[in-house]
Amino acid sequence: MIRLVISNQRGGVSKTTTTATLAREFADRGKRVLVIDTDPQGSISSVLNLKPEYGLYNFVIEKLNFNDCIVKVSDLLHVMCSSRETTKVETILMGQVARENAFTQIFGQVEQDYDVVLIDVSPSITLLQTCAMVYAKQVLIPIGMDTLSFQGAMASIEASKSLNQLLTTNIRTIGLLPVMVDRRLAMTTTVLEGLEGMSKGMQIPLLHAIRTDQSVTKAARAGKFLVDFDPKCKAYEDYHQVADELEKLFKEPVNAGSKT
Ligand SMILES: Nc1ncnc2c1ncn2[C@@H]1O[C@H](COP(=O)(O)OP(=O)(O)O)[C@@H](O)[C@H]1O
Numbered sequence: 001m002i003r004l005v006i007s008n009q010r011g012g013v014s015k016t017t018t019t020a021t022l023a024r025e026f027a028d029r030g031k032r033v034l035v036i037d038t039d040p041q042g043s044i045s046s047v048l049n050l051k052p053e054y055g056l057y058n059f060v061i062e063k064l065n066f067n068d069c070i071v072k073v074s075d076l077l078h079v080m081c082s083s084r085e086t087t088k089v090e091t092i093l094m095g096q097v098a099r100e101n102a103f104t105q106i107f108g109q110v111e112q113d114y115d116v117v118l119i120d121v122s123p124s125i126t127l128l129q130t131c132a133m134v135y136a137k138q139v140l141i142p143i144g145m146d147t148l149s150f151q152g153a154m155a156s157i158e159a160s161k162s163l164n165q166l167l168t169t170n171i172r173t174i175g176l177l178p179v180m181v182d183r184r185l186a187m188t189t190t191v192l193e194g195l196e197g198m199s200k201g202m203q204i205p206l207l208h209a210i211r212t213d214q215s216v217t218k219a220a221r222a223g224k225f226l227v228d229f230d231p232k233c234k235a236y237e238d239y240h241q242v243a244d245e246l247e248k249l250f251k252e253p254v255n256a257g258s259k260t
């Protein structure tokens, strides 16, 4: 089973795009996919133009029936959306014992119906992000071609390292994913070189880069998956390859990625 948090402590680095595109790609490969949005900005529902009645808050806090709290985008692809109420989830969980294990307990009970669980998180390190990491144990880090994004990636890796020490968990970064790559730009070359060094030094696989592609923004504006909006676009081609790489990585033994 694939459980993955898409994390980078910086906003605007394709976390939501990557989550939605990979979720659809895995569903197209016949896998049963659950997307959990933990970002109070509810980005997944806005890029996919979903209008959920209930979502994360209702499921985790109000204990509403799971099926009422997801949107069935298709038979194989279900999404638990987030909203402003998600901030209340954080506050309420904060007062609970063993709060870091909240997702493990709650989603552990529904995950048997899925082959893939992808979790989109907000840029800041929050309790929800911690819960997501402790539950999923695998982190994918999209990194844009700028230094802040690079620093955000380091912060995500550090966060999982400290969780591993504090909670004796085994969270690992399964891959570094270069995004918004335009090889004509000098900065791109510099950041990609930095990523190669980071990948070797930390033994975290560097995945196939996602190119900058205007179809991504246009698809989001149209509330569509990339593959429905423009199946021939560059970014979709790249995400397809990344899905291949991830499938391979998940088949390898647990020590394939870094034990950060
Ligand atoms: N490969 C890409 N090419 C062009 N624009 C992109 C690409 N990936 C993401 N974007 C755009 O960048 C912005 C931020 O992406 P988003 O996925 O919302 O990031 P995050 O969730 O990390 O904040 C959005 O407007 C999105 O459409």
Ligand SMILES: [Mg+2]
Pocket (backbone or CB within 6 Å): 015, 016, 017, 039, 043, 120, 121
């Ligand atoms: Mg987002």
